[in-house]
Amino acid sequence: SEPNSTSVKPNHQDAGKKPSTSQAKSSVDVLIIGAGASGLYCAMTAAQRGRSVLVVDHANKAGKKILMSGGGRCNFTNYVVEPENFIGNNAHFCKSALIRYNPWEFIGLVEKHRVPYHERDYGQLFCDNSSKDILNLLLDECAEAGAKVQLKTSITAIKPLPQDSDKSGFMVETSKETIHCRSLVIATGGLSIPTMGATGFGYEVAEQFGHQIIKTSAGLVPFTFTDKVGEVIASLAGISLDVIAFNERISFPRPMLFTHRGLSGPAMLQLSNYWQVGESIHINLVPSVDISELLRQAKAEHPKQLVRSVLSEFFPKKLLLALQDLHWSDLKDKELANIKDETLDAIGDKINNWTIKPSGTEGYRTAEVTRGGVVTDEVSSKTFESKLQPNLYFIGEVLDVTGWLGGYNFQWAWASGKACGEVV
Numbered sequence: 115s116e117p118n119s120t121s122v123k124p125n126h127q128d129a130g131k132k133p134s135t136s137q138a139k140s141s142v143d144v145l146i147i148g149a150g151a152s153g154l155y156c157a158m159t160a161a162q163r164g165r166s167v168l169v170v171d172h173a174n175k176a177g178k179k180i181l182m183s184g185g186g187r188c189n190f191t192n193y194v195v196e197p198e199n200f201i202g203n204n205a206h207f208c209k210s211a212l213i214r215y216n217p218w219e220f221i222g223l224v225e226k227h228r229v230p231y232h233e234r235d236y237g238q239l240f241c242d243n244s245s246k247d248i249l250n251l252l253l254d255e256c257a258e259a260g261a262k263v264q265l266k267t268s269i270t271a272i273k274p275l276p277q278d279s280d281k282s283g284f285m286v287e288t289s290k291e292t293i294h295c296r297s298l299v300i301a302t303g304g305l306s307i308p309t310m311g312a313t314g315f316g317y318e319v320a321e322q323f324g325h326q327i328i329k330t331s332a333g334l335v336p337f338t339f340t341d342k343v344g345e346v347i348a349s350l351a352g353i354s355l356d357v358i359a360f361n362e363r364i365s366f367p368r369p370m371l372f373t374h375r376g377l378s379g380p381a382m383l384q385l386s387n388y389w390q391v392g393e394s395i396h397i398n399l400v401p402s403v404d405i406s407e408l409l410r411q412a413k414a415e416h417p418k419q420l421v422r423s424v425l426s427e428f429f430p431k432k433l434l435l436a437l438q439d440l441h442w443s444d445l446k447d448k449e450l451a452n453i454k455d456e457t458l459d460a461i462g463d464k465i466n467n468w469t470i471k472p473s474g475t476e477g478y479r480t481a482e483v484t485r486g487g488v489v490t491d492e493v494s495s496k497t498f499e500s501k502l503q504p505n506l507y508f509i510g511e512v513l514d515v516t517g518w519l520g521g522y523n524f525q526w527a528w529a530s531g532k533a534c535g536e537v538v
């Protein structure tokens with residue numbers, strides 16, 4: 115089993131024993147668990163304020179998700195960041211940190227380090243070369259400010275020290291040594307991509323100190339299908355289309371991709387953040403045209419045409435034949451003149467409002483983020499300190515804050531990391 119996923123020992127095992135700071139080999143002002151996006155940003159901010167900072171991570175490399183992000187080019191922020199780009203049980207929680215840390219602050223850092231970048235659709239900013247540039251930027255800032263990063267280190271126990279003692283804070287037992295810290299920051303991220311070191315450690319720590327967790331699930335993740343539609347979708351693997359993906363709550367005009375496993379692409383990933391098991395999803399396959407109207411008009415002007423000839427300009431042939439097979443196979447050789455207007459409307463509806471029910475998602479194996487997490491009502495939105503345990507902080511994805519696709523999750527990591535780094 116994974117040795118680094120050892121859970122934190124519950125408090126009661128230590129009942130009666132008062133941990134003493136003298137047992138600690140080292141003592142720091144700020145101990146940050148998790149050398150990912152939020153942890154490194156917090157570390158550099160606190161170290162720049164003169165705090166002694168140690169970041170520990172059980173992985174053999176810092177920032178693995180930064181490295182794999184944005185297809186290797188890290189979509190590090192977005193020109194337009196609004197609270198509406200985030201979901202969570204408390205929609206207001208993210209506002210304070212986001213207002214105080216706008217995208218230009220990170221862009222300034224990127225420019226300071228001469229990292230070449232470019233804008234893509236919807237204000238998304240990517241590195242020209244490699245995600246490594248962003249990780250190196252953070253590690254350089256940490257090193258310059260004097261924050262240390264210690265890898266291959268797992269946590270075996272966290273013991274709070276009594277508030278009234280001369281040295282308050284925590285004794286943290288790691289696989290290497292026991293460390294005393296005044297402030298403890300949990301920046302261990304979410305559950306997505308377990309092969310990259312993701313664990314539920316942050317949730318365990320939160321629970322140790324009485325925090326509640328909003329049930330977690332995979333977000334920004336492709337949909338899977340098991341029925342006949344699933345077979346058809348798999349047969350179309352590789353085809354992509356500009357669509358509007360929507361449900362009762364939200365709509366996303368974005369590209370969609372058919373894959374061997376289901377539906378992916380930005381439109382589907384975005385909608386997955388707003389999807390609950392058992393719900394159908396809706397896809398407008400030709401957003402620019404009212405297909406019912408087009409078919410009625412074609413019937414009037416070219417009555418001998420077939421439905422598929424009218425629609426051929428909108429789809430690759432394979433997809434068009436698959437849609438025909440699914441939705442109007444009995445009419446495939448009928449001329450428009452012989453099809454009732456209402457039937458044409460129904461075909462139009464299948465194209466402009468294709469309604470299908472996913473059997474699920476690809477799950478944490480491929481998800482970009484985790485929905486749910488530490489309940490934000492129990493954490494300060496200004497400092498990110500726990501309202502239940504003084505000097506304990508939660509930042510980044512471990513919290514119940516999930517961003518859209520498009521650089522928003524990193525923007526949240528930077529913003530929460532900075533806000534916390536300014537007070538620890």
Ligand code: FDA
Nearest residue numbers: 148150151152172183184189303311315510511521523524
């Ligand atoms: P993050 O995951 O960055 O860091 C957590 C750290 O904690 C890791 O280093 C981990 O090893 C460590 N850790 C975990 N458990 C531990 C334990 N028990 N003990 C010690 N250490 C532990 N976002 C975006 O805005 N733009 C993008 O382009 C992308 N692209 C992207 C691609 C892919 C494939 C994924 C999976 C994700 C993205 N994201 C993204 C999302 C983004 O990567 C994510 O939201 C942030 O990295 C979250 O930052 P955190 O600091 O919260 O966690």
